[in-house]
Amino acid sequence: MINILLLLLHIGLVGSLAPPGDWDRFNYAPSSRVVTPVAIHSSHGQLETPENLIGAKGKATFASSGSWLALDFGTEVGGLISLDINTASANSTLALSFTESPMFIRPTASDDSSFPSQNTTYDGILRVQAPLVTGLWQQPAATLRGGFRFLTLVSGSNAPLALSNVTCAISFMPHFPDLRAYTGYFSAEHPTFHDPDFLTKVWYGGAYTVQTNTVPLDTGRKVPFASAGTWANNAHLGVAGPIIVDGAKRDRAVWPGDMGIAVPTQFVSTNDLIPTRNALATMFAAINLKTGALPESGPPLNQQGSDTYHAWTLIGTHNYHLFSGDTEWVREIWSNFTKAVAFLEGKVDSTGLINITGLRDWARLGGGGHNSEGNALLYQVLVTASDLAVQLNETQLATAWATNATALKGRFNDAFWDEGAGLYKDNLTTTLHPQDANSFAVLFNLTGSEEKNQRISEGLQNNWNAIGPVPPELPDTISPFITGFELQAHFIAGQDKRAMDLLERTWGYMLYTDLSVQSTLLEGFTANGSLSYRYYDGYNNDPAYTSHSHGWSSGPTSALTFYLLGLTVTSTQGQTWNFAPHLNTGVPAAEGGFETPLGRFDASWSFDEDSNGNDVLNVQISTPPGTAGTVNLPSDMLASYTRNGLTKNLTLRGSPEITLQGGTHELSWDTDPGMCSSLG
Numbered sequence: 001m002i003n004i005l006l007l008l009l010h011i012g013l014v015g016s017l018a019p020p021g022d023w024d025r026f027n028y029a030p031s032s033r034v035v036t037p038v039a040i041h042s043s044h045g046q047l048e049t050p051e052n053l054i055g056a057k058g059k060a061t062f063a064s065s066g067s068w069l070a071l072d073f074g075t076e077v078g079g080l081i082s083l084d085i086n087t088a089s090a091n092s093t094l095a096l097s098f099t100e101s102p103m104f105i106r107p108t109a110s111d112d113s114s115f116p117s118q119n120t121t122y123d124g125i126l127r128v129q130a131p132l133v134t135g136l137w138q139q140p141a142a143t144l145r146g147g148f149r150f151l152t153l154v155s156g157s158n159a160p161l162a163l164s165n166v167t168c169a170i171s172f173m174p175h176f177p178d179l180r181a182y183t184g185y186f187s188a189e190h191p192t193f194h195d196p197d198f199l200t201k202v203w204y205g206g207a208y209t210v211q212t213n214t215v216p217l218d219t220g221r222k223v224p225f226a227s228a229g230t231w232a233n234n235a236h237l238g239v240a241g242p243i244i245v246d247g248a249k250r251d252r253a254v255w256p257g258d259m260g261i262a263v264p265t266q267f268v269s270t271n272d273l274i275p276t277r278n279a280l281a282t283m284f285a286a287i288n289l290k291t292g293a294l295p296e297s298g299p300p301l302n303q304q305g306s307d308t309y310h311a312w313t314l315i316g317t318h319n320y321h322l323f324s325g326d327t328e329w330v331r332e333i334w335s336n337f338t339k340a341v342a343f344l345e346g347k348v349d350s351t352g353l354i355n356i357t358g359l360r361d362w363a364r365l366g367g368g369g370h371n372s373e374g375n376a377l378l379y380q381v382l383v384t385a386s387d388l389a390v391q392l393n394e395t396q397l398a399t400a401w402a403t404n405a406t407a408l409k410g411r412f413n414d415a416f417w418d419e420g421a422g423l424y425k426d427n428l429t430t431t432l433h434p435q436d437a438n439s440f441a442v443l444f445n446l447t448g449s450e451e452k453n454q455r456i457s458e459g460l461q462n463n464w465n466a467i468g469p470v471p472p473e474l475p476d477t478i479s480p481f482i483t484g485f486e487l488q489a490h491f492i493a494g495q496d497k498r499a500m501d502l503l504e505r506t507w508g509y510m511l512y513t514d515l516s517v518q519s520t521l522l523e524g525f526t527a528n529g530s531l532s533y534r535y536y537d538g539y540n541n542d543p544a545y546t547s548h549s550h551g552w553s554s555g556p557t558s559a560l561t562f563y564l565l566g567l568t569v570t571s572t573q574g575q576t577w578n579f580a581p582h583l584n585t586g587v588p589a590a591e592g593g594f595e596t597p598l599g600r601f602d603a604s605w606s607f608d609e610d611s612n613g614n615d616v617l618n619v620q621i622s623t624p625p626g627t628a629g630t631v632n633l634p635s636d637m638l639a640s641y642t643r644n645g646l647t648k649n650l651t652l653r654g655s656p657e658i659t660l661q662g663g664t665h666e667l668s669w670d671t672d673p674g675m676c677s678s679l680g
């Protein structure tokens with residue numbers, strides 16, 4: 001009897017997976033931790049039966065000197081290669097090169113990860129030690145490639161060489177025997193997009209991107225960087241593993257700014273938050289006890305001197321606590337946390353604004369002094385720190401931080417709002433209106449006004465070209481990181497169609513371009529879509545260095561769940577929640593959900609016709625018992641959606657606000673006359 005109860009309790013704690021469904025075919029995560037090539041990309045020289053290597057069916061023979069074979073794993077993967085050497089003689093040689101982008105498939109070099117170099121060939125190739133020994137060969141652990149889609153096998157001599165059984169043992173998510181064991185899911189068709197399944201695909205693309213960034217503790221990029229012609233990924237990354245890093249191929253280090261996007265993705269997809277706690281704990285353990293400064297990045301980089309990334313560690317602590325409810329851990333770091341808040345507050349001068357002096361940031365130019373982005377981040381630090389303090393019963397501190405937040409909000413609007421432009425300025429002495437601060441101002445509710453939200457949403461659109469926003473603060477670039485915040489800002493402004501347009505431009509470009517891996521998401525690109533991200537700002541004009549799997553680019557994953565589907569947690573673990581679907585995206589129906597320690601949260605909505613042919617909106621919400629939530633539908637909103645090639649315009653008349661307890665509820669709205677009925 002007791003044993004059975006304990007077993008049930010255990011199952012309850014382990015959590016429950018997302019329901020199976022049609023959406024599973026868009027999950028990019030492999031079904032096995034050992035994967036084989038799925039196609040031959042290209043070959044050169046004389047080869048016999050190279051197709052045998054697809055799916056590890058048999059032997060391939062390299063029959064001439066310099067023959068090489070580029071194998072395609074179909075999606076981004078990362079890990080250690082093993083293969084069988086079936087035939088080799090004393091003079092046979094074998095080398096391996098790796099790349100994310102097919103642009104850098106070369107028998108002489110991998111893409112770059114150790115260091116950015118204009119020749120694009122810093123990393124070089126991995127030579128299997130000669131003389132070759134027949135039998136199983138396994139890639140040495142230190143030479144791990146954390147992210148690649150293409151593997152090129154190169155025979156360097158006329159001596160015979162035959163290989164078989166080429167596999168990659170996935171290294172990321174080491175604690176997940178089943179990489180597809182998601183707790184969250186999402187599904188929505190957009191009938192007028194060039195690929196109607198794009199929204200679902202990009203949701204899963206973001207989720208898989210963050211999985212590839214969740215890595216074992218001793219697989220960081222080596223610092224000082226490996227010498228030219230080599231690479232090494234055996235550095236120690238923090239206080240515990242697995243740990244979340246910025247990118248699969250590189251930097252393979254903790255970067256708290258990136259986590260501002262990657263962690264909400266992780267929450268709605270795998271709910272795998274321990275790697276996040278390990279990353280945050282790594283930052284707090286490395287605080288400068290004299291000054292209270294947090295590092296900008298984790299070891300072995302240990303980059304210092306960024307006030308904004310310092311702020312992101314603090315904001316990230318609130319995110320982690322909101323999703324996990326891990327108050328015990330927050331108590332552990334609380335003394336370092338308060339020192340770190342005081343560090344930022346100490347930079348607030350007589351103007352009432354923070355003077356940003358730690359200038360390192362997400363790559364943007366400028367950013368110093370009384371800068372609006374830095375002040376927006378400080379505001380969010382104070383609001384979220386105050387909320388955490390309330391939960392720790394630190395009432396006085398909670399009030400003091402909240403009071404300072406309110407004061408800063410007033411100062412922010414006085415100092416930076418440019419009424420003529422309808423946007424915030426970058427600082428007090430410029431007319432530049434940055435993408436980052438304007439997106440943050442809407443997202444963090446610094447505007448406090450619907451009218452400002454509308455003007456900012458409109459103003460930000462002026463930065464767009466065919467594939468996305470070109471930030472004034474980093475010219476000739478598109479930043480999917482900052483664009484992930486802009487995307488949320490358009491949703492918050494109620495500009496659902498504009499949000500969809502942005503999604504299709506920027507993420508549509510990334511997910512489909514044949515310059516990339518068509519599964520995980522690029523770190524950034526130039527305004528014309530080339531891979532030369534940051535060519536003039538830190539990356540030495542090296543397009544081979546750009547990461548093709550960066551969690552900071554996964555903004556759509558949480559945005560589709562939180563805004564388009566409309567389901568969010570509004571207090572720790574979802575004790576309270578909100579359902580506020582965005583209904584004017586053109587999508588006729590959406591479905592999805594996620595898990596917290598309290599249980600599953602699932603919802604769906606759909607425009608339908610009732611038996612009288614009237615338009616109705618049907619909603620289903622299911623949340624854990626003991627929770628409580630609110631439902632908000634737009635009132636008197638014009639919306640349109642497309643189904644079966646037919647576009648319908650309707651007026652949505654929601655009810656002001658419905659309060660619900662946990663459990664399963666079905667609700668239905670007539671779009672006219674606007675009555676809401678609860679069916680259960």
Ligand SMILES: *[C@@H]1O[C@H](CO)[C@@H](O)[C@H](O)[C@H]1NC(C)=O
Pocket residue numbers: 089090091159
């Ligand atoms: C191996 O290479 C050496 C040097 O090029 C050559 O002298 C020798 O004949 C080769 N051996 C075989 C078995 O091909």
Ligand SMILES: *[C@@H]1O[C@H](CO)[C@@H](O)[C@H](O)[C@H]1NC(C)=O
Pocket residue numbers: 116117118119120121122228
């Ligand atoms: C590429 O440039 C780097 C310097 O950035 C140099 O160390 C390396 O040797 C060059 N590689 C080749 C193959 O020339």
Ligand SMILES: *[C@@H]1O[C@H](CO)[C@@H](O)[C@H](O)[C@H]1NC(C)=O
Pocket residue numbers: 034082083084136165167168
């Ligand atoms: C094929 O490779 C795997 C490692 O991926 C290894 O465990 C297995 O023994 C190899 N099979 C053969 C027949 O050598």
Ligand SMILES: *[C@@H]1O[C@H](CO)[C@@H](O)[C@H](O)[C@H]1NC(C)=O
Pocket residue numbers: 281284285286287288289332333336
């Ligand atoms: C707080 O910071 C100090 C100083 O760096 C460090 O020794 C300690 O481990 C940190 N505490 C926690 C819980 O991270």
Ligand SMILES: *[C@@H]1O[C@H](CO)[C@@H](O)[C@H](O)[C@H]1NC(C)=O
Pocket residue numbers: 365366367368369370426427428429430432473
């Ligand atoms: C103010 O903003 C402009 C535009 O971003 C920038 O060029 C300038 O350096 C900034 N001023 C300071 C003090 O950082």
Ligand SMILES: *[C@@H]1O[C@H](CO)[C@@H](O)[C@H](O)[C@H]1NC(C)=O
Pocket residue numbers: 355356357369370
């Ligand atoms: C910000 O602080 C730095 C360092 O104290 C100082 O040099 C700079 O003048 C200050 N900037 C402003 C706008 O006050």
Ligand SMILES: *[C@@H]1O[C@H](CO)[C@@H](O)[C@H](O)[C@H]1NC(C)=O
Pocket residue numbers: 327391392393
């Ligand atoms: C805060 O105080 C309340 C009431 O005294 C108590 O129930 C709660 O457990 C306390 N929370 C924490 C985190 O100490």
Ligand SMILES: *[C@@H]1O[C@H](CO)[C@@H](O)[C@H](O)[C@H]1NC(C)=O
Pocket residue numbers: 342345348397400401404
């Ligand atoms: C609130 O702001 C004032 C003025 O900048 C500052 O002196 C005080 O330390 C701040 N309080 C907290 C708790 O940070």
Ligand SMILES: *[C@@H]1O[C@H](CO)[C@@H](O)[C@H](O)[C@H]1NC(C)=O
Pocket residue numbers: 445447448449
């Ligand atoms: C945003 O701030 C305003 C006050 O400036 C407040 O009335 C409103 O409730 C806030 N909105 C949200 C969503 O917190």
Ligand SMILES: *[C@@H]1O[C@H](CO)[C@@H](O)[C@H](O)[C@H]1NC(C)=O
Pocket residue numbers: 476526527528529530532535
């Ligand atoms: C794309 O932009 C980069 C950076 O400005 C430039 O070097 C490159 O020539 C452009 N490519 C094309 C095809 O215009």
Ligand SMILES: *[C@@H]1O[C@H](CO)[C@@H](O)[C@H](O)[C@H]1NC(C)=O
Pocket residue numbers: 640647648649
């Ligand atoms: C729906 O509204 C749009 C713009 O408001 C209009 O162009 C379109 O013709 C309308 N479609 C129908 C079927 O009424």
